[in-house]
Amino acid sequence: MIVSFKKLVFLPLCLALVRGQSIEEDILYETFPENFHWGAATSAYQVEGAWDVDGKGVSIWDTYTHDVGHGHVFQDQNGDIASDSYHKYKEDVQLAKDMGLTNYRFSIAWTRILPQGIGEKNQAGIDYYNNLIDELLANGIKPTVTLYHWDLPQALEDLGGWLSPEIADWFEEYARVCYQEFGDRVKFWITLNEPQVSAINGYEQGINAPGILDPGISPYIAGHHQIRAHARAYRLYYDEFADQKGQVGITLNIHHAQHLTESPEDVEAVERWNDFFMGWFAHPILVNGNYPQVMIDRIALRSSEQGFLQSRLPQFTSEEMEMIANTADFIGINYYTTEIIFNQIYNASDVSYNADIGVGTTKDPTWYTTGSKWFRVEPTGIRNMMNTIRRKYGDYPIYITENGMSDHLGNLDDLTRIYYYKHYINQLLKAIRWDGVNVRGYYAWCFLDNFEWGAGHSQRFGLHYVDFNDTERPRTPKASSKYLTQLYHQNGFVQNDEDPCLNMEI
Numbered sequence: 001m002i003v004s005f006k007k008l009v010f011l012p013l014c015l016a017l018v019r020g021q022s023i024e025e026d027i028l029y030e031t032f033p034e035n036f037h038w039g040a041a042t043s044a045y046q047v048e049g050a051w052d053v054d055g056k057g058v059s060i061w062d063t064y065t066h067d068v069g070h071g072h073v074f075q076d077q078n079g080d081i082a083s084d085s086y087h088k089y090k091e092d093v094q095l096a097k098d099m100g101l102t103n104y105r106f107s108i109a110w111t112r113i114l115p116q117g118i119g120e121k122n123q124a125g126i127d128y129y130n131n132l133i134d135e136l137l138a139n140g141i142k143p144t145v146t147l148y149h150w151d152l153p154q155a156l157e158d159l160g161g162w163l164s165p166e167i168a169d170w171f172e173e174y175a176r177v178c179y180q181e182f183g184d185r186v187k188f189w190i191t192l193n194e195p196q197v198s199a200i201n202g203y204e205q206g207i208n209a210p211g212i213l214d215p216g217i218s219p220y221i222a223g224h225h226q227i228r229a230h231a232r233a234y235r236l237y238y239d240e241f242a243d244q245k246g247q248v249g250i251t252l253n254i255h256h257a258q259h260l261t262e263s264p265e266d267v268e269a270v271e272r273w274n275d276f277f278m279g280w281f282a283h284p285i286l287v288n289g290n291y292p293q294v295m296i297d298r299i300a301l302r303s304s305e306q307g308f309l310q311s312r313l314p315q316f317t318s319e320e321m322e323m324i325a326n327t328a329d330f331i332g333i334n335y336y337t338t339e340i341i342f343n344q345i346y347n348a349s350d351v352s353y354n355a356d357i358g359v360g361t362t363k364d365p366t367w368y369t370t371g372s373k374w375f376r377v378e379p380t381g382i383r384n385m386m387n388t389i390r391r392k393y394g395d396y397p398i399y400i401t402e403n404g405m406s407d408h409l410g411n412l413d414d415l416t417r418i419y420y421y422k423h424y425i426n427q428l429l430k431a432i433r434w435d436g437v438n439v440r441g442y443y444a445w446c447f448l449d450n451f452e453w454g455a456g457h458s459q460r461f462g463l464h465y466v467d468f469n470d471t472e473r474p475r476t477p478k479a480s481s482k483y484l485t486q487l488y489h490q491n492g493f494v495q496n497d498e499d500p501c502l503n504m505e506i
Protein backbone atom coordinates (compact mmCIF):
# COMPACT_ATOMS: atom_id res chain seq x y z
CA MET A 1 0.00 0.00 0.00
CA ILE A 2 1.31 3.41 -0.89
CA VAL A 3 0.63 5.95 1.81
CA SER A 4 0.44 9.46 0.46
CA PHE A 5 2.40 12.28 2.01
CA LYS A 6 -0.88 13.98 2.96
CA LYS A 7 -2.04 10.93 4.88
CA LEU A 8 1.26 10.66 6.66
CA VAL A 9 0.91 14.21 7.82
CA PHE A 10 -2.76 14.23 8.68
CA LEU A 11 -3.32 10.77 10.14
CA PRO A 12 -1.44 11.47 13.37
CA LEU A 13 -3.36 14.70 13.72
CA CYS A 14 -6.66 12.84 13.33
CA LEU A 15 -5.65 10.27 15.91
CA ALA A 16 -4.55 12.98 18.27
CA LEU A 17 -7.91 14.65 17.87
CA VAL A 18 -9.75 11.45 18.66
CA ARG A 19 -7.60 10.49 21.66
CA GLY A 20 -7.80 13.86 23.31
CA GLN A 21 -11.58 13.91 23.45
CA SER A 22 -12.60 11.98 26.53
CA ILE A 23 -16.34 12.56 26.12
CA GLU A 24 -16.47 11.09 22.64
CA GLU A 25 -19.14 8.47 22.09
CA ASP A 26 -19.33 5.70 19.49
CA ILE A 27 -20.78 6.71 16.16
CA LEU A 28 -24.31 5.53 15.40
CA TYR A 29 -24.40 4.23 11.84
CA GLU A 30 -27.88 5.01 10.62
CA THR A 31 -29.63 7.39 8.29
CA PHE A 32 -31.82 10.42 8.95
CA PRO A 33 -35.55 10.53 8.21
CA GLU A 34 -36.66 11.01 4.62
CA ASN A 35 -36.97 14.55 3.25
CA PHE A 36 -34.59 15.85 5.89
CA HIS A 37 -33.33 19.35 5.05
CA TRP A 38 -29.60 19.19 4.44
CA GLY A 39 -28.61 22.81 4.24
CA ALA A 40 -26.09 25.52 4.88
CA ALA A 41 -26.79 29.03 6.11
CA THR A 42 -25.68 32.62 5.55
CA SER A 43 -27.02 36.06 6.43
CA ALA A 44 -27.29 39.18 4.30
CA TYR A 45 -24.98 41.57 6.12
CA GLN A 46 -22.37 38.88 6.69
CA VAL A 47 -21.98 37.77 3.07
CA GLU A 48 -23.61 40.13 0.56
CA GLY A 49 -21.47 43.25 0.67
CA ALA A 50 -22.71 45.83 -1.90
CA TRP A 51 -23.75 47.91 1.07
CA ASP A 52 -24.71 51.00 -0.95
CA VAL A 53 -25.35 49.47 -4.36
CA ASP A 54 -28.50 49.62 -6.54
CA GLY A 55 -30.58 51.76 -4.22
CA LYS A 56 -29.99 49.87 -0.97
CA GLY A 57 -30.67 51.92 2.17
CA VAL A 58 -28.36 52.17 5.17
CA SER A 59 -28.75 49.59 7.94
CA ILE A 60 -27.73 49.81 11.59
CA TRP A 61 -24.77 47.56 10.82
CA ASP A 62 -23.58 49.97 8.11
CA THR A 63 -23.76 52.80 10.62
CA TYR A 64 -22.20 50.83 13.44
CA THR A 65 -19.22 49.54 11.44
CA HIS A 66 -18.57 52.94 9.85
CA ASP A 67 -18.39 54.53 13.29
CA VAL A 68 -14.68 53.70 13.55
CA GLY A 69 -12.22 54.31 16.36
CA HIS A 70 -14.40 52.94 19.15
CA GLY A 71 -13.40 49.29 18.95
CA HIS A 72 -16.82 48.19 17.70
CA VAL A 73 -15.30 45.71 15.27
CA PHE A 74 -11.95 43.94 15.09
CA GLN A 75 -9.52 46.31 13.33
CA ASP A 76 -12.46 48.53 12.36
CA GLN A 77 -13.40 46.10 9.59
CA ASN A 78 -16.84 46.26 8.01
CA GLY A 79 -19.21 44.32 5.77
CA ASP A 80 -19.13 46.81 2.87
CA ILE A 81 -17.88 44.08 0.56
CA ALA A 82 -17.94 41.05 2.89
CA SER A 83 -17.92 37.87 0.76
CA ASP A 84 -19.44 39.84 -2.14
CA SER A 85 -22.30 37.35 -2.55
CA TYR A 86 -24.40 40.16 -4.05
CA HIS A 87 -22.24 39.89 -7.16
CA LYS A 88 -21.20 36.26 -6.83
CA TYR A 89 -24.50 34.59 -6.01
CA LYS A 90 -24.38 32.38 -9.09
CA GLU A 91 -21.03 30.98 -8.03
CA ASP A 92 -22.37 30.43 -4.52
CA VAL A 93 -25.35 28.53 -5.85
CA GLN A 94 -23.04 26.38 -7.97
CA LEU A 95 -21.00 25.56 -4.85
CA ALA A 96 -24.21 24.78 -2.97
CA LYS A 97 -25.21 22.46 -5.78
CA ASP A 98 -21.80 20.80 -5.73
CA MET A 99 -22.38 20.06 -2.03
CA GLY A 100 -25.77 18.51 -2.76
CA LEU A 101 -27.64 20.91 -0.48
CA THR A 102 -31.40 20.40 -0.43
CA ASN A 103 -31.92 23.85 1.16
CA TYR A 104 -29.99 27.10 1.32
CA ARG A 105 -30.73 29.50 4.16
CA PHE A 106 -30.17 33.19 3.51
CA SER A 107 -31.63 36.40 4.91
CA ILE A 108 -33.14 39.34 3.11
CA ALA A 109 -31.60 42.75 3.74
CA TRP A 110 -34.65 44.83 4.70
CA THR A 111 -32.86 47.92 3.34
CA ARG A 112 -32.52 46.41 -0.16
CA ILE A 113 -36.28 45.93 -0.38
CA LEU A 114 -37.46 49.03 1.50
CA PRO A 115 -34.49 51.42 1.74
CA GLN A 116 -36.24 53.56 4.35
CA GLY A 117 -37.72 50.55 6.16
CA ILE A 118 -41.27 51.42 5.14
CA GLY A 119 -42.77 53.15 2.13
CA GLU A 120 -41.16 53.04 -1.27
CA LYS A 121 -39.90 49.73 -2.62
CA ASN A 122 -36.56 49.29 -4.36
CA GLN A 123 -37.04 47.15 -7.47
CA ALA A 124 -33.32 46.46 -7.92
CA GLY A 125 -33.16 44.91 -4.46
CA ILE A 126 -36.25 42.82 -5.15
CA ASP A 127 -34.68 41.69 -8.44
CA TYR A 128 -31.56 40.53 -6.59
CA TYR A 129 -33.54 38.16 -4.37
CA ASN A 130 -35.71 37.02 -7.28
CA ASN A 131 -32.53 36.11 -9.15
CA LEU A 132 -31.06 34.30 -6.15
CA ILE A 133 -34.27 32.37 -5.51
CA ASP A 134 -34.65 31.44 -9.18
CA GLU A 135 -31.03 30.37 -9.42
CA LEU A 136 -31.42 28.14 -6.36
CA LEU A 137 -34.61 26.55 -7.66
CA ALA A 138 -33.12 26.04 -11.12
CA ASN A 139 -30.39 24.04 -9.38
CA GLY A 140 -32.80 21.97 -7.32
CA ILE A 141 -32.19 23.82 -4.02
CA LYS A 142 -35.04 25.15 -1.89
CA PRO A 143 -34.73 28.63 -0.41
CA THR A 144 -35.08 28.94 3.39
CA VAL A 145 -35.50 32.63 4.01
CA THR A 146 -34.92 34.67 7.15
CA LEU A 147 -36.71 38.02 7.14
CA TYR A 148 -34.55 39.63 9.78
CA HIS A 149 -30.96 38.78 10.64
CA TRP A 150 -29.99 41.90 12.65
CA ASP A 151 -29.66 44.53 9.89
CA LEU A 152 -32.43 46.96 10.79
CA PRO A 153 -32.93 49.94 8.45
CA GLN A 154 -31.20 52.96 9.98
CA ALA A 155 -34.24 55.08 9.08
CA LEU A 156 -36.30 52.94 11.49
CA GLU A 157 -33.60 53.01 14.15
CA ASP A 158 -33.86 56.79 13.96
CA LEU A 159 -37.55 56.41 14.85
CA GLY A 160 -36.76 54.21 17.86
CA GLY A 161 -36.02 50.87 16.20
CA TRP A 162 -36.82 47.81 18.29
CA LEU A 163 -37.55 50.05 21.28
CA SER A 164 -40.58 51.53 19.53
CA PRO A 165 -43.95 49.71 19.73
CA GLU A 166 -44.59 50.81 16.14
CA ILE A 167 -41.98 48.40 14.89
CA ALA A 168 -44.59 45.64 14.85
CA ASP A 169 -46.41 47.64 12.13
CA TRP A 170 -43.18 48.31 10.23
CA PHE A 171 -42.15 44.66 10.35
CA GLU A 172 -45.57 43.53 9.19
CA GLU A 173 -45.36 45.90 6.22
CA TYR A 174 -41.92 44.55 5.31
CA ALA A 175 -43.08 40.95 5.71
CA ARG A 176 -46.04 41.66 3.42
CA VAL A 177 -43.72 42.88 0.67
CA CYS A 178 -41.55 39.76 1.04
CA TYR A 179 -44.52 37.37 0.95
CA GLN A 180 -45.95 39.24 -2.06
CA GLU A 181 -42.73 39.32 -4.02
CA PHE A 182 -41.19 35.95 -3.14
CA GLY A 183 -43.88 33.80 -1.52
CA ASP A 184 -44.85 32.06 -4.76
CA ARG A 185 -41.45 30.31 -4.57
CA VAL A 186 -40.35 30.59 -0.94
CA LYS A 187 -42.17 28.07 1.27
CA PHE A 188 -40.05 28.21 4.39
CA TRP A 189 -39.90 31.49 6.27
CA ILE A 190 -38.01 32.39 9.44
CA THR A 191 -39.22 35.70 10.85
CA LEU A 192 -36.37 36.62 13.21
CA ASN A 193 -32.90 35.24 13.78
CA GLU A 194 -31.93 34.94 17.46
CA PRO A 195 -33.99 37.71 19.06
CA GLN A 196 -32.16 37.00 22.35
CA VAL A 197 -28.83 37.98 20.79
CA SER A 198 -30.37 41.02 19.07
CA ALA A 199 -31.67 42.16 22.45
CA ILE A 200 -28.66 41.33 24.64
CA ASN A 201 -25.76 42.17 22.32
CA GLY A 202 -27.52 45.17 20.80
CA TYR A 203 -29.21 46.73 23.86
CA GLU A 204 -27.75 45.25 27.07
CA GLN A 205 -24.05 45.07 26.26
CA GLY A 206 -23.83 47.37 23.27
CA ILE A 207 -21.47 45.02 21.42
CA ASN A 208 -23.65 44.66 18.31
CA ALA A 209 -25.53 47.33 16.38
CA PRO A 210 -27.16 49.58 17.39
CA GLY A 211 -24.62 49.52 20.24
CA ILE A 212 -26.92 50.51 23.11
CA LEU A 213 -25.59 49.88 26.61
CA ASP A 214 -28.64 49.84 28.85
CA PRO A 215 -28.49 46.71 31.00
CA GLY A 216 -31.64 45.22 32.42
CA ILE A 217 -34.03 47.65 30.72
CA SER A 218 -33.75 48.17 26.96
CA PRO A 219 -33.08 44.50 26.13
CA TYR A 220 -36.46 43.53 27.58
CA ILE A 221 -38.20 46.24 25.54
CA ALA A 222 -36.38 45.20 22.35
CA GLY A 223 -37.29 41.57 23.06
CA HIS A 224 -40.92 42.49 23.73
CA HIS A 225 -41.36 44.22 20.40
CA GLN A 226 -39.54 41.48 18.54
CA ILE A 227 -42.09 39.00 19.89
CA ARG A 228 -44.98 41.26 18.85
CA ALA A 229 -43.43 41.80 15.41
CA HIS A 230 -42.85 38.09 14.90
CA ALA A 231 -46.45 37.29 15.79
CA ARG A 232 -47.79 39.96 13.44
CA ALA A 233 -45.74 38.56 10.54
CA TYR A 234 -46.95 35.04 11.33
CA ARG A 235 -50.61 36.07 11.54
CA LEU A 236 -50.30 38.11 8.35
CA TYR A 237 -49.14 35.03 6.47
CA TYR A 238 -52.19 33.01 7.48
CA ASP A 239 -54.60 35.94 7.04
CA GLU A 240 -53.46 36.98 3.57
CA PHE A 241 -51.04 34.45 2.10
CA ALA A 242 -52.26 31.05 3.30
CA ASP A 243 -52.77 29.98 -0.31
CA GLN A 244 -48.98 30.09 -0.74
CA LYS A 245 -48.96 26.99 1.47
CA GLY A 246 -45.65 27.62 3.15
CA GLN A 247 -44.50 27.48 6.75
CA VAL A 248 -43.46 30.27 9.09
CA GLY A 249 -41.30 29.87 12.19
CA ILE A 250 -38.65 31.63 14.23
CA THR A 251 -35.00 30.86 14.95
CA LEU A 252 -33.89 30.91 18.59
CA ASN A 253 -30.45 30.36 20.09
CA ILE A 254 -29.60 28.30 23.12
CA HIS A 255 -26.54 26.70 24.66
CA HIS A 256 -27.13 23.41 26.43
CA ALA A 257 -26.64 23.85 30.18
CA GLN A 258 -25.09 21.22 32.45
CA HIS A 259 -25.40 21.85 36.18
CA LEU A 260 -22.07 22.16 37.96
CA THR A 261 -23.19 20.16 40.99
CA GLU A 262 -26.21 18.03 41.85
CA SER A 263 -27.38 20.63 44.38
CA PRO A 264 -31.05 21.69 44.01
CA GLU A 265 -29.82 25.29 43.55
CA ASP A 266 -27.64 24.39 40.56
CA VAL A 267 -30.31 22.14 39.05
CA GLU A 268 -32.80 24.99 39.34
CA ALA A 269 -30.25 27.41 37.87
CA VAL A 270 -30.23 25.29 34.70
CA GLU A 271 -34.01 25.57 34.37
CA ARG A 272 -33.78 29.34 34.89
CA TRP A 273 -31.07 29.59 32.25
CA ASN A 274 -33.27 27.75 29.76
CA ASP A 275 -36.26 29.95 30.59
CA PHE A 276 -34.41 33.26 30.35
CA PHE A 277 -32.44 32.28 27.27
CA MET A 278 -34.85 30.35 25.06
CA GLY A 279 -38.08 30.54 27.08
CA TRP A 280 -38.05 34.35 26.87
CA PHE A 281 -39.23 33.87 23.26
CA ALA A 282 -40.29 30.24 23.08
CA HIS A 283 -42.78 30.43 25.95
CA PRO A 284 -44.87 33.30 24.55
CA ILE A 285 -44.72 32.02 20.99
CA LEU A 286 -45.16 28.29 21.57
CA VAL A 287 -47.03 28.11 24.87
CA ASN A 288 -49.38 30.84 26.06
CA GLY A 289 -48.52 34.27 24.68
CA ASN A 290 -46.69 35.28 27.85
CA TYR A 291 -43.22 35.10 29.38
CA PRO A 292 -42.13 32.16 31.55
CA GLN A 293 -43.42 32.67 35.10
CA VAL A 294 -39.91 32.63 36.52
CA MET A 295 -38.96 35.63 34.35
CA ILE A 296 -42.10 37.51 35.32
CA ASP A 297 -41.56 36.84 39.03
CA ARG A 298 -37.84 37.41 39.31
CA ILE A 299 -37.70 40.60 37.22
CA ALA A 300 -40.73 42.03 39.06
CA LEU A 301 -39.19 41.27 42.45
CA ARG A 302 -35.76 42.61 41.62
CA SER A 303 -37.25 45.71 39.94
CA SER A 304 -39.27 46.54 43.04
CA GLU A 305 -36.26 45.98 45.31
CA GLN A 306 -34.35 48.37 43.05
CA GLY A 307 -37.01 51.06 43.39
CA PHE A 308 -38.57 50.79 39.94
CA LEU A 309 -42.27 51.64 39.96
CA GLN A 310 -43.02 48.70 37.70
CA SER A 311 -41.29 45.60 36.46
CA ARG A 312 -38.49 46.17 33.96
CA LEU A 313 -40.06 43.33 31.96
CA PRO A 314 -42.89 44.84 29.88
CA GLN A 315 -46.34 43.24 29.97
CA PHE A 316 -48.41 42.01 27.07
CA THR A 317 -52.10 42.96 26.93
CA SER A 318 -54.55 40.07 26.87
CA GLU A 319 -55.23 40.75 23.16
CA GLU A 320 -51.51 40.62 22.49
CA MET A 321 -51.17 37.33 24.35
CA GLU A 322 -53.88 35.83 22.24
CA MET A 323 -52.22 37.16 19.10
CA ILE A 324 -48.79 35.84 20.10
CA ALA A 325 -49.63 32.33 21.34
CA ASN A 326 -49.11 29.50 18.85
CA THR A 327 -47.37 31.49 16.16
CA ALA A 328 -44.76 29.06 14.86
CA ASP A 329 -45.09 26.12 12.51
CA PHE A 330 -41.60 25.00 13.51
CA ILE A 331 -38.77 26.02 15.82
CA GLY A 332 -35.43 26.92 14.30
CA ILE A 333 -32.53 26.40 16.68
CA ASN A 334 -29.05 27.82 16.25
CA TYR A 335 -26.90 25.52 18.29
CA TYR A 336 -23.19 25.82 19.05
CA THR A 337 -22.11 24.72 22.51
CA THR A 338 -22.58 23.67 26.15
CA GLU A 339 -22.16 25.74 29.30
CA ILE A 340 -21.64 24.55 32.86
CA ILE A 341 -24.10 26.43 35.03
CA PHE A 342 -24.27 27.18 38.72
CA ASN A 343 -26.51 29.24 40.93
CA GLN A 344 -25.05 32.70 41.58
CA ILE A 345 -26.37 35.37 43.89
CA TYR A 346 -25.93 38.87 42.50
CA ASN A 347 -26.07 42.11 44.39
CA ALA A 348 -29.72 43.25 44.74
CA SER A 349 -28.84 46.62 43.19
CA ASP A 350 -27.37 45.03 40.04
CA VAL A 351 -29.70 45.99 37.18
CA SER A 352 -28.80 43.52 34.47
CA TYR A 353 -30.01 40.49 32.58
CA ASN A 354 -27.37 38.26 34.18
CA ALA A 355 -28.32 39.38 37.67
CA ASP A 356 -31.97 38.72 36.84
CA ILE A 357 -31.12 35.16 35.78
CA GLY A 358 -28.84 34.62 38.77
CA VAL A 359 -26.53 32.05 37.26
CA GLY A 360 -22.82 31.79 36.68
CA THR A 361 -21.31 29.93 33.73
CA THR A 362 -18.07 28.16 33.05
CA LYS A 363 -16.66 25.73 30.52
CA ASP A 364 -14.76 22.49 30.89
CA PRO A 365 -11.11 23.29 30.09
CA THR A 366 -10.70 19.86 28.46
CA TRP A 367 -13.18 20.71 25.69
CA TYR A 368 -11.52 21.70 22.42
CA THR A 369 -11.33 25.41 21.87
CA THR A 370 -12.58 27.11 18.71
CA GLY A 371 -11.66 30.41 17.06
CA SER A 372 -14.29 32.14 19.22
CA LYS A 373 -13.79 32.67 22.95
CA TRP A 374 -17.49 32.18 23.63
CA PHE A 375 -17.64 28.56 22.66
CA ARG A 376 -15.92 25.20 22.88
CA VAL A 377 -16.61 21.83 21.30
CA GLU A 378 -18.96 19.56 23.28
CA PRO A 379 -20.99 17.26 21.04
CA THR A 380 -23.39 15.59 23.52
CA GLY A 381 -25.09 18.89 24.33
CA ILE A 382 -27.02 19.04 21.08
CA ARG A 383 -28.78 15.73 21.83
CA ASN A 384 -29.55 16.81 25.38
CA MET A 385 -30.82 20.14 24.15
CA MET A 386 -33.20 18.53 21.68
CA ASN A 387 -34.65 16.50 24.54
CA THR A 388 -34.98 19.60 26.71
CA ILE A 389 -36.87 21.42 23.96
CA ARG A 390 -39.29 18.52 23.58
CA ARG A 391 -39.78 18.28 27.36
CA LYS A 392 -40.55 21.98 27.58
CA TYR A 393 -42.49 22.64 24.39
CA GLY A 394 -43.80 19.32 23.14
CA ASP A 395 -43.35 17.70 19.79
CA TYR A 396 -42.82 20.80 17.63
CA PRO A 397 -40.84 20.18 14.44
CA ILE A 398 -37.30 21.39 15.07
CA TYR A 399 -34.80 22.53 12.45
CA ILE A 400 -31.19 23.18 13.35
CA THR A 401 -30.88 26.42 11.41
CA GLU A 402 -27.22 26.96 12.34
CA ASN A 403 -24.45 24.77 13.68
CA GLY A 404 -20.73 24.99 13.07
CA MET A 405 -17.40 26.15 14.40
CA SER A 406 -14.86 28.88 13.86
CA ASP A 407 -11.11 29.03 13.49
CA HIS A 408 -8.73 31.88 12.83
CA LEU A 409 -6.72 30.60 9.91
CA GLY A 410 -9.39 29.37 7.57
CA ASN A 411 -7.14 26.46 6.60
CA LEU A 412 -8.48 24.16 3.89
CA ASP A 413 -7.60 20.95 5.79
CA ASP A 414 -10.03 21.91 8.55
CA LEU A 415 -10.00 18.62 10.42
CA THR A 416 -11.27 20.00 13.71
CA ARG A 417 -14.32 21.32 11.87
CA ILE A 418 -14.90 17.85 10.40
CA TYR A 419 -14.60 16.43 13.90
CA TYR A 420 -17.16 18.98 15.13
CA TYR A 421 -19.67 18.25 12.37
CA LYS A 422 -19.25 14.49 12.58
CA HIS A 423 -19.90 14.27 16.31
CA TYR A 424 -22.57 16.96 16.59
CA ILE A 425 -24.55 15.56 13.66
CA ASN A 426 -24.23 12.05 15.06
CA GLN A 427 -25.57 13.24 18.41
CA LEU A 428 -28.46 14.81 16.53
CA LEU A 429 -29.09 11.46 14.85
CA LYS A 430 -29.22 9.81 18.29
CA ALA A 431 -31.76 12.41 19.42
CA ILE A 432 -33.92 11.43 16.46
CA ARG A 433 -33.43 7.66 16.34
CA TRP A 434 -32.95 6.80 20.00
CA ASP A 435 -34.98 9.51 21.72
CA GLY A 436 -37.62 10.13 19.04
CA VAL A 437 -37.20 13.91 18.92
CA ASN A 438 -38.91 15.52 15.94
CA VAL A 439 -35.89 17.08 14.19
CA ARG A 440 -36.49 17.72 10.49
CA GLY A 441 -33.41 19.46 9.18
CA TYR A 442 -29.88 20.66 9.67
CA TYR A 443 -28.12 23.76 8.32
CA ALA A 444 -24.37 24.13 8.71
CA TRP A 445 -23.06 27.57 9.64
CA CYS A 446 -21.58 28.96 7.61
CA PHE A 447 -21.75 28.20 3.93
CA LEU A 448 -18.73 30.44 3.41
CA ASP A 449 -16.28 32.59 5.36
CA ASN A 450 -17.94 35.90 6.09
CA PHE A 451 -18.04 39.01 8.23
CA GLU A 452 -18.41 37.67 11.77
CA TRP A 453 -19.99 40.76 13.39
CA GLY A 454 -17.70 42.33 16.04
CA ALA A 455 -14.97 39.80 15.24
CA GLY A 456 -14.85 40.95 11.61
CA HIS A 457 -12.77 38.55 9.52
CA SER A 458 -10.74 37.31 12.48
CA GLN A 459 -13.05 34.32 12.96
CA ARG A 460 -13.89 32.03 10.07
CA PHE A 461 -16.85 29.66 10.15
CA GLY A 462 -16.97 28.81 6.44
CA LEU A 463 -17.27 25.52 4.61
CA HIS A 464 -15.69 27.52 1.79
CA TYR A 465 -12.62 29.65 2.22
CA VAL A 466 -12.92 33.25 1.03
CA ASP A 467 -9.80 35.29 0.34
CA PHE A 468 -10.66 38.71 1.77
CA ASN A 469 -7.38 40.18 0.51
CA ASP A 470 -8.40 39.58 -3.08
CA THR A 471 -10.93 42.01 -4.55
CA GLU A 472 -12.45 39.08 -6.50
CA ARG A 473 -13.20 37.27 -3.21
CA PRO A 474 -12.35 33.82 -4.65
CA ARG A 475 -13.93 30.81 -2.89
CA THR A 476 -12.23 27.47 -2.25
CA PRO A 477 -14.03 24.46 -0.74
CA LYS A 478 -12.53 23.33 2.57
CA ALA A 479 -12.25 19.65 3.53
CA SER A 480 -15.29 20.08 5.79
CA SER A 481 -17.46 20.91 2.78
CA LYS A 482 -16.36 17.64 1.18
CA TYR A 483 -17.10 15.75 4.36
CA LEU A 484 -20.61 17.22 4.59
CA THR A 485 -21.17 16.58 0.87
CA GLN A 486 -20.64 12.88 1.55
CA LEU A 487 -22.70 12.84 4.75
CA TYR A 488 -25.59 14.73 3.12
CA HIS A 489 -25.48 12.48 0.07
CA GLN A 490 -25.70 9.36 2.26
CA ASN A 491 -28.43 10.98 4.36
CA GLY A 492 -26.40 10.06 7.42
CA PHE A 493 -23.73 7.69 8.58
CA VAL A 494 -22.95 4.49 6.73
CA GLN A 495 -21.32 1.57 8.53
CA ASN A 496 -18.63 0.95 5.94
CA ASP A 497 -17.61 4.61 5.83
CA GLU A 498 -13.96 5.01 6.19
CA ASP A 499 -13.04 7.68 8.64
CA PRO A 500 -13.02 10.94 6.71
CA CYS A 501 -9.55 11.62 8.04
CA LEU A 502 -8.35 8.52 6.20
CA ASN A 503 -10.10 8.73 2.86
CA MET A 504 -10.34 12.41 2.18
CA GLU A 505 -8.29 13.86 -0.64
CA ILE A 506 -7.36 17.21 0.81
Ligand code: GAL
Pocket residue numbers: 043046193194197253334402445452453461
Ligand atom coordinates in the same frame (compact mmCIF):
# COMPACT_ATOMS: atom_id res chain seq x y z
C1 GAL B 1 -25.11 33.22 15.34
C2 GAL B 1 -25.54 34.20 14.27
C3 GAL B 1 -24.74 34.10 13.01
C4 GAL B 1 -23.26 33.84 13.23
C5 GAL B 1 -23.05 32.75 14.27
C6 GAL B 1 -21.61 32.50 14.64
O1 GAL B 1 -25.44 33.72 16.60
O2 GAL B 1 -26.89 33.99 13.95
O3 GAL B 1 -24.98 35.27 12.28
O4 GAL B 1 -22.59 34.98 13.47
O5 GAL B 1 -23.75 33.03 15.43
O6 GAL B 1 -21.16 33.40 15.60
